[in-house]
Amino acid sequence: MTEAKKSATPAEPRHDEDDERLHDDLEAERRLGRIVAVGLPVATLAAAVIVGVVASVPSALLVLASGALLGAIALLWASVRTLSGDAPLPEDLEILAAQSHDxxxxxxxxxxxxxxxxxxxxxxxxxxxxxxxxxxxxxxxxxxxxxxxxxxxxxxxxAMAEAERLARAYVDKRTAAPPRVEAPQGAVALPSGRRTCLSCGVSNEPDAAFCKKCGAALARSEGTDATV
Amino acid sequence: MMSVLQVFGNSIPTFGGSLLLAAMVVASYTFAVALAAGASGRPRTLQAARFGAYGTVAIVGGAVLCLAYAFVTHDFRIRYVAHYSDRSMPLQYLFTALWGGQDGSLLWWLFLLSAYIGACVRWLGKSYLALQPYIIATLMGIVLFFCVLMVFSANPFATNVAGARADGEGLNPLLQNYWMVIHPPCLYTGFVGCSVPFAFAVAALATGRLDHEWIVASRKWTLFAWMFLGVGNTLGMLWAYEELGWGGYWGWDPVENAAFMPFLTASAYVHSVMIQERRGLLKVWNVFLISLTFFLTIFGTFLTRSGMIASVHSFAQSSIGTYFAVFLLMLVCFATTLVLWRWPELRDVPPSLRLRKAAVTAGWVIILACGVGLTSVWRMSLPVAWRVTIIALVAGAAVFVALEIVFRRMTAGLDLRTRRPQLEALLSREFTFLLNNWALCSLLFFILIATTFPLISEALMGDKVTVGPPFYKAWVQPLGILLLLLMGTGTLFGWKKTSPDGLRRAFRAPVIVTGLAVVAHIVIGPMIGFPAVVWGDAIYTGPIGATLRVFNAFTPVIGFSLCAFNVAVIVQEFVMLFRARASAGTSRSTPVALWFLGGLPGFVHTLLTLPPPSRRRYGGYVVHLGIVLMFIGFTGQSWNVDKETSLYPGQTYVVGDYTLKYDGARMEVDNNKRMVFADVDVFKHGRLEAHLTPAKFIYKKQPDSPTTEVAMAHFLRDDVYLIVGTINPSNKNLASFQIHINPLVSWIWFGCIVLIAGSVVCMWPQIEFGESRVWAGARGIAATAASVVFGIMLAATPAAHAQTMPGMSPTNSGTVRIDNDMERSIFGALRCMCGSCERDLLSTCTCSTAEEARDTIREKLRVGQLRDQILAEYEAKYGVDAMAVPPNHGAFRVIWMLPVAGIGAGAYGLARFMRRWRSHEGSAGAPLVPRGPEAPPVRDAYDARLDDELKDLDD
CATH class of the missing domain: 1.20.58 (Methane Monooxygenase Hydroxylase; Chain G, domain 1)
Structure with a gap:
């Protein structure tokens, strides 16, 4: 069902509530993942114990085996969806990955x-x-x-001086101009190198040329890796 | 429902086989994705690889469950099931059969590996993101190997060509016992666990992140695997002791050696890695050690599974040897190339592509040139001894050239001295750790050569010569003593530098204790049956044999006093710790109440609340204590008393302090056997200590070969190990007994428990900030309780088991009659040559050929022949292979010359290191600051920061 919703989203007009729905979808999928990760083993074990007591040990073993295979299917599904970019990543994984240093x-x-x-x-x-x-x-x-x-x-x-300068510039801007930060062109570069689409606000891969949701062009912005 | 089960049951062989294929496919997928993640550094790809790894784990789990299902439902269409189980086996032994045979044990191995992978990937979580892809890829590579192995060569789901049988053959009765249920999984857990640190090392090499990161990351995994290797080996000893019925626990069998060797390298690694953590030294050595450990786990399996070397544990010969050989070769090539590629980083040289290429090319050119050169020397028509000498010299020179010249020249012009970390002083813990590494590797080299000697001798002389226990006993004892000595002295040195004053103070008490122990042993020892000097037989005639004999005669007193030395050292360390804590005022953190509960809980709590580095240090001392206790047990072997007697009911026999009273025989019958018990009371100083019932079981299926049931009583001082030979009902129940009094054996098992406890202290998770003291204390108490209970269970079960479940363990059939010490000495030096008893000596083999051989020798003794004469005749009759110890002439000398030369070379290398370090003595690594004459220290802003960081370092 999540699948169907996903495939439908790009065709829909770009609105703020749409964005929220997408966010909710991702959150729902994460929750589903967590439930399956805990629920499936627990349910399998419980079923195996019950079957083992009520029926026989061999049947309990079968229940366990089928649980393992169901788990394998779920995991491979998750793996392929993650690889294709459809499934959400754990919240802070990208940030952590960007922080790792040589x-x-x-x-x-x-x-x-x-x-x-x-x-x-x-x-x-x-x-x-x-x-x-x-x-x-x-x-x-x-x-x-x-x-x-x-x-x-x-x-x-x-780097410290640069950070100092940026922070000062930011503070100055906030005190002078209205509190909205505009990036020069069509995309804002996150510290992680990811690019946020200015039209719809979706976070895109660092090397993306067009937004994966709305299709707007993400222009090259300088200073993708500003150290703050 | 039933019909569904039936349909599924019908297809289980095919289904199980397909699961293995599926595991192979998924592992390949994960392997590829993980590599892609490593190359791109994208977290998304990594996450996919993580899911793939979990998926592989799930599929392998499914496959194991399918095999278990086949066992439980008695699906005898499957060859493995039919071969290793039958309908009468109880459920727990059906599960044991999962790892009872070759194919199943490979699947079990894979399963444990998957369990490790699951745990490791989970534990890695969001940390070590750069290393993760390569860790997963390496582990998947290993999974792939096992999948290929099973799918193509040793498929546990393969079906019988002839279709299903009515009943299976059943598991070997020797394997149907308690210890067999827990010992292989334990050992495998250790074996398989070595893959994880190896994967970390490969990841570090692949990414070039060779700082302390991967070492910290893999520390707990290494310790865990190390602990299980130790425990698995000990349980193996227990199994041999309880079940094989020859009165000993370690026979230097290739399988035992194969399990012992990775333990040695892992022990060396856990020590040397501390130097890298502190000084940045020994990077190559550590990578080498951990790779070697992993290599040895696979190599040991290869040795014993391929049927290349005879062993009591032999699995059926099969083609898997080739697969293992190919895998090992790939492993060596891969690890070597990787290390060469990272040579600049490993040697702290600024890396460049030119250097990398040079290192890889030069390294491989040297290796290949050596290979070609050595092969051509081998083909020369020279005497064997010459060829071996030339090869050894050429190989040694090549290694020297490789290390000293090529890489020196490559880095010419670079200022290495200021970059490369150095040792501070010789009188430091760092240096004693190096000595300890040298001793451990020497022992390893010795055992490796002796274990593979059948192959070496076949290549050299065309004769497969087996090496028996007497050889190991004679040569390994000195090395063991050396290790024991180093273990104690190493502890007395401090990191970085030890002041001569401090050293004198540290050595004073332990040396006094050692001296007292020597005196006490010489004076009191003989009175209580533990004489200080015990003379045995020389394994060779000539000076070498005589030297070994003299040294080994003194082993009891040296071993015992060194144990005393070590205990004194450890006690002193703890006294110093508590004194330091008392003066620093930190000891109050341990609740006073814990000390009143007998001291131990307070002690454990203190240990567990130490900051992690100190905790590992003192946990290590507890491990040392365990090993010392085990050494005490091993020393006890010198005072074994073995007697043989025949008694009528009512008669008594005195052996040492013990009086054995034979009460009579009785017979019990059950469904498939008759059991004849001999009731024996054991008295010590007139008090009844134990009631033993050794037995003979006569199975209806094999009435001609009754099995022997050992009975034993465990005491702190001795084990009374009783075997009944024959019971003659026609002659008033005259019974013949073999009595082994094995002193101090219980200490080995006790030592193992202490070892576990110590390892747990080392691995104890850091108590989180904010966690309340109460909770920390509770965890400490729980851990202590758990390890003590586990220990007591371990120690108590053999006795309980022997008493309550005698029917489960039919041991070897028949007994060996040995009348006197001369016979024992001769039988112990000769092998049974019937062709089917692989490695048994005449002193332990129970087959009819051995019986005849013993009778012939008895006859010769009766007419007055001497020992050497009889041995010579036996050798002339059966060839060199009939001797337990390869003869000390001609090319056979290789067996000890090679290791001795290797040990010598190691010592030389160490001395060179020492000289090099000595030339830098006094400089703290890279001399960052030009040091002028003494200037008064000036505090600046950095001092405050430094103090802060120091304070936070361990918290």
Whole structure:
């Protein structure tokens, strides 16, 4: 049934309540997914126990097997629908995916030095290293840590400045102009790289050229990955 | 309803087979989607792959349920069902049959793997998004292998060509017992669990995210698999001890070795990985170790399943060996290429495509050149010893060249020294961990060579020579002692650096305890039946045999005192912990009431509320304690007393502290057998301690081969292990008994329980912020209670089982009569050569050929022949293969020379490392700050931030 609704949506006119309905649909599908994920195993187990008690063990095994196969069907359905882009993703998955970053050499170094400091602190607490040795090593590690932290600060300084500038610009705009943020062209780039259609408000893939719902052209906007 | 069931039942062989195909297809789909997700980095594709992984799990689950259904409904059209079950089997053993045979155990393996995949994908959730695609892809690759294996070669749903049978053949009676129900799943859980950390490692390599992330992510999975490997091995020992009826628990059988080897590498890994976490060192080594662990789990299965190596556990020979071989080859090539590709990152060199290509090309050129070179050396017409020496030298040189020159040159011009992390000092825990890795790998190498020696000797000399337990006993004991020593000393060193002062303080108490233990052992030991020095037979004539014999004679006292040393070390560690906590004022967090409940709950609560790194550390010490207890049990082996006697009812026999009184025989009859019990009372110091009823079961189907039922009594000090040989009703019920007094065996099982408890402490989930103290305490108590109950169950069940369910476990038929120690020594050195008893020694084999051979040897002894003479004659008659220990001459020396050379090479490598590190001693890794003369520390803004971050580090 959700399927039918989905296929019908693109043909309908673009309205705000339509948007809401779509949102409700997605929410409903998520809820359905959650219900199936919990309900199917529970129902299968319960049915198996009942059948096992009332009828026989073999029948209970069959019930379990059919539950497993039903689950397989549901899961493959979910998999294919997710792949084709029809099914909604868990709310924060995209944001989390956008947040994941590459291996940070400096952060790794810093982590190691902090660990080392903690280790020698522990060793001193149980008397494994003498006070003099501890002082000497701790100072050395602290110096190293400071160097790394300074480097990290230096590295992040431009981004911090940029964020500062953006925030200031935003605040200025809000105090000066009406509180509506307009993007220059047809699309707003989300931090995740996804593009929101300005005509209907639907979130599109980062590489989309046209809105998947209303078909409006999503013009290339600069600064897709503004770090805020 | 019934008709539906019938229709379904009729098609179950086809349906089950199709499910396997479906699993294959879905796993392929998931594999592809996961790779696509990895390549595109799109969360949507990843989500699809996750669903696909769950789908695979569901289908495999369905397949297992179908097989279970076939078993329960006695569908004897299916070959596997007909082969491993019959109509009379009770329900629980029908389920046991799921993993009782080859094809089913592969499906069971796949099922456990699926369970892991389900749990792992679920656990990953929304974290480690970059690693996830490759983790799923790797696991799916393994699933695919097992699917292919089953679909094409070992299909558990395959039908009998001749159609359904009226009744099945039934499960091997040896497998129809309690331990067989729980031991294989346990061991498989450990085996299969090694796939998960391997998948994490592959994902880290594939993405190049080789920092600490994947290690932290896979930590609990590794520990879990490690724990189950340990527990599975121990349960296997219990099974052998309870059921095989030869009075021992570990026979160095290839299957046992195959299960033991991954345990060794996994143990090495859990230690060395801590160094990577702290210092960023050993990245390649860790990836290698975890890959090796996974490789060994598959390799062990391959060894024993392919029928290439004889074992008591042998499965029927089949073609699956080829599949395994191909898979292993692919695995090695894949892992090697991946490691070479990531060489720059692994060696902390700025990566570039040029470097990658150079690494992969150079690596493979060297490997292939070595392969070609070694094969051509092999083809030369030189004596075997020469060829082996040349090959060893060439291979060693090649590895050296690869590591030292090629990759050095490739990175020439790059300033490595400042980038690469270094060790601080030799007197540090890091270095002792390296030593421990070296010792564990040495042990592994030894066992690996000895286990595969039948193959090696066949290739070298055209003779399949089997290696018996005496060889392992002689060579492994020194290595075990070394490990025990390292385990204790390693604990006494601190991370980074240990002050000589602190070291002296740390060693003082344990060394004193050790000294006291030695003295006590030498003085008191002989009085209580545990002499400090026990002389055995030399396995070789000549200096090497003599050296080993002398060392092993001292094993009891060395082993015992090292156990005392280790216990002292652990106790001292905990005392220091509590003292530190008391002085820091943090100990108050443990409710006082818990301490009054006998100490243990308070102790456990304290452990569980430590910050995670410390908790893992002290949980590790608890694991060490478990291993020490197990070592005490192993040491007990030196003092085994084995006696044989014949008694009339009413007579008594004294062995050690125990007096055995034979009360008489009685017979009971049930549907399919007659049971003849001998009632024996066991007294110690005049007090009745136990009532034992060893028995002979005579099955109606096989009246000529009565089975032997062992009876045993477990005490803290000894196990009394009683086997009845014959009961002669025509001669006033004269009965012959074999009596084994096995000291300290119970300590092994107890040690295993402590090991489980320690691992649980290490894996204990971090208590969430905001969770109330009460809830945390409740969880602590629950965990303690659970592990204690589990332990007591483990410890108590054998006794209860032996008493209540004797009918379920017909063990080996017949008994071995050994009259004196000379016979024991000779029988223990020779193998039964009947051709069907694969690895049995004359001292344990019960077949008629062995009986004849024993009689012949007895005759020779009677006319006054000497031991060496008899052994030589036996060897001349049956060939080299008849000896339990391969002879120490010619090319046979390879069996110990190769491992010894390997251990030596390892030691050399370690020494080189040491020198290199030593040259950097005093610098804390990368010298980031030029260090001038002592300047007074100045606090700045960063200090405050640093303090804050330090405070938050563990919370």
């Amino acid at each position: 291996v940070d050499d400096l952060a790794e170094q810093k982590r190691r030095i902090l660990r080392a400091l903690k280790d020698i602190e522990n060793e001193r607490a149980i008397g494994r290293i003498g006070e003099a040795d501890y002082e000497e090593m701790a100072r050395r590690y602290r110096d190293d840590a400071k160097v790394v932290m300074k480097r990290m600060d230096e590295r992040e300084a431009p």
